[in-house]
Amino acid sequence: MLGSRYTMTGTYFVDRLQDRYGLKVLVAEGEHEANVHNALYEELTKGIFRPETRVKFKAALESLASRGAEVIILGCTEFGMLIKAEDSPVPLIDTTIAHAEAAVEKALQSD
Template identity: 30%
Template sequence: MRKLGLIGGLSWTSTARYYEIINKAVHRALGGQHSAPLLIDSLDFAEVARCATQQDWDCAAGQLIASARRLEQGGAGSILICANSMHRVYDQVQAEVGIPIIHIAEVVGDRMQADGIEKAALIGTRNVMTEKFYRQRLVAHGVSLLPADMELADRIDRIVYDELTLGKVSKESERYMKSELTDIAKEDVQAVVLACTELEMIVDVKANVLPIHDCTGIHAKAGVDFILG
């Protein structure tokens, strides 16, 4: 098996989910007492989020670059950035290390293309829903996306940063997301892209009226493919 590096702490709740998905998949593939050879560099999310809140993306990039370098020096052969929103600085980080960083939107786009998805709704935090860095990569895979719903983006920001990144799961937020997904299903779309690594804490990705492409699971499984070669 090859060693995979995770840039974690973005938030710790989603990093824990990556760890679980990757190890369960490796165990299913190899059986016995096998688990995944991982290096995890877990950042202080408060410091990274402060940069993002102030729109100081060079500050955020600097923290992720330092993390990626530590993972490379530690022997990782590839890296996952365990957050959708932090892929805004992907190009800057990738340019500073000599090992591949698996882009979350690329592997999600590949999966959607393989599934024949041409029209979808992208939901996540505000920067993921509204900025080009994420949307363009999905569009490049032949996926047409609904325009961003700003009210939904603002509510997801509050749910993610006030609740989910702190490990809090509320019934109110679960009901809200279920209602929103039911409304989205009435639109002319074939699927929903769940582009926030924490949202699966309150969304049942297997029990919805529309197929849901869960970016956390798809990204983590791409890391498993690297590990197993």
């Protein structure tokens, strides 16, 4: 999972995914965790999208896949503006898109 330092090192999302759905959750570690965290707060949230940051994110995606990740959650709104499906060796879940699709589905349900 790529997300903010809080979500990556905290237990809120990781525990929920493990406890509710039985998923083994991997998070970016070491230099990849630092790169994701720094990019999020120093660049992406300020509207800065650098090619070299994209390269670092792709390395984090590759690291997660090499550790056994079968799908990667882009856990912050800004990540989907930097990373695309073709950048990843495994499928991506962009939480911004997932939330938008769920909202539309909910809005179109007839009660």
